[in-house]
Amino acid sequence: MENNHSHSISDKTYISIWVSLLILTFLSVEASFVHFRAFAVGVALFIATAKAFIVGYYFMHLKFDSKIIGIMVLVTGIVFLTFIILTFFDYGFREPIV
Amino acid sequence: MNETITGHAVHRDDEASKIGMWLFLFTELLLFGGLFLVYTIYRHLNSAAFANAAGELSVLFGTVNTVVLITSSLTVALSISAIKNNKAKRAKMLLWITLLFALIFMINKYFEWSAKIHHGLFPGMEHFMTLPPGEALFFLLYFFMTGLHALHIIAGSIFIAVVIAQLNKGKITQDDYVLQENAGLYWHLVDIIWIYLFPLFYLIH
Numbered sequence: 108m109e110n111n112h113s114h115s116i117s118d119k120t121y122i123s124i125w126v127s128l129l130i131l132t133f134l135s136v137e138a139s140f141v142h143f144r145a146f147a148v149g150v151a152l153f154i155a156t157a158k159a160f161i162v163g164y165y166f167m168h169l170k171f172d173s174k175i176i177g178i179m180v181l182v183t184g185i186v187f188l189t190f191i192i193l194t195f196f197d198y199g200f201r202e203p204i205v
Numbered sequence: 206m207n208e209t210i211t212g213h214a215v216h217r218d219d220e221a222s223k224i225g226m227w228l229f230l231f232t233e234l235l236l237f238g239g240l241f242l243v244y245t246i247y248r249h250l251n252s253a254a255f256a257n258a259a260g261e262l263s264v265l266f267g268t269v270n271t272v273v274l275i276t277s278s279l280t281v282a283l284s285i286s287a288i289k290n291n292k293a294k295r296a297k298m299l300l301w302i303t304l305l306f307a308l309i310f311m312i313n314k315y316f317e318w319s320a321k322i323h324h325g326l327f328p329g330m331e332h333f334m335t336l337p338p339g340e341a342l343f344f345l346l347y348f349f350m351t352g353l354h355a356l357h358i359i360a361g362s363i364f365i366a367v368v369i370a371q372l373n374k375g376k377i378t379q380d381d382y383v384l385q386e387n388a389g390l391y392w393h394l395v396d397i398i399w400i401y402l403f404p405l406f407y408l409i410h
Contacts, residue, residue, distance in 0.1 A: 115286055115289055116282075116286065117286075118283055118286060121279060121282050121283055121286070122279070124279075125275065125276065125278075125279040128275045128278075129272060129275060132268065132271050132272065132275065132403075133268075135403075135404055135408060136264065136268055136408065139264075139404070139408035139409070139410060140410065147408075147409070147410075151404035151405070151408055152401075152404070154404070155400050155401050155403075155404050158397075158400045159397045159400055159401070162278060162393050162396060162397050162400070163393070163397070165282075166278050166279075166281075166282045166389075166393045166396075167389075167390055167393045167394075168386075172220075172223065173220060175224070176223065176224060176227055179224070179227060179228075179231070180227070183231045183234060183235070186235075187234065187235065187238045190238070190242060191241075191242060191245065194242060194245075194246060195245075195249075198246055198249060198250070
C-alpha cells in the first residue's frame, strides 16, 4: 500500500488483512493437530506473534504513526522477553524435582 | 488547527493523546505478560498434566471466538476509516456491529464456562479439588486469564459505547476522532491478548 497523504489504509486492504488473519488462525489450529510436540509450542507462538504483528502494524496503525510509538512498543516487547528469558535461565537449569 | 469556541483557542495534541493510550496499553500488556510468565513456567513444570487438562476445552469454541474477535477488530478499523472519510453514520453502524460481535463472544464464553462449571472444574469445586496438581493449575489459570480477558471485553465495549454516544452528539468528527482511534487501540489490544490465549489454552494436545 502506497503511503499517500491521508496516511490511510483502504477498506479493501483492511479486508485482505482480515483474510490473512483468518488463514493464520486456521493454520495454527491445523498445526496443533500435527504431532510434533517439541515444535508445537514454538509453531503456535510463532503464528500468534505473526498475527499480533499484523494487528499492530495495520489495525493499530503503527505503520503510519510516528516512529516514537513504534520504538516504545519495541522496548516494551524487549522488556517482556527479557523477563521470560531470565526466568527460564532459573527454571531451565534447576535440578529436576524428584 | 485551532478553532475558537467561546473565545478560547482549543489546544489539541492528538499524537500525545495516542501516546498516552499506548502507555496505558503497555501496563495492560505487562499485566497479562506476568500471567503468561506464570503460565509458561507451570506448563514447563507440568507439561503432561497441562496437555491432559487442555483436552477438556473445546477447540471449536476457541476457534469461533478467535474468528469473532478478529472480525470485530476489522469492523473497528473500518469504522475509523469511515469517520476519516466523513461518514459518521457508517462509522456508527460498524461500531454497533463490533458491539454485536463482543456480545457473541461473551455468549460463547458463558456457555463454555457453564459447561466447565457444570463439570465441577471451577477452582474450589469438588471435582477441581480431586484433580492432580498440574491439571488444577491449568484450570485455575484458564479461569483467571480468560476471566480477566472477558472483563477487558466488557471494558472495551463500554469504551466503544461512549464513542458511539459521542458520534451521536457530533463530538467526534472527521477533524477530531482521536477518541475513536484510542477506543480502537484498546479493542485491538484485547484482540491481541486473545490471539495468545487461544493457542496456549485450546491448542495443546
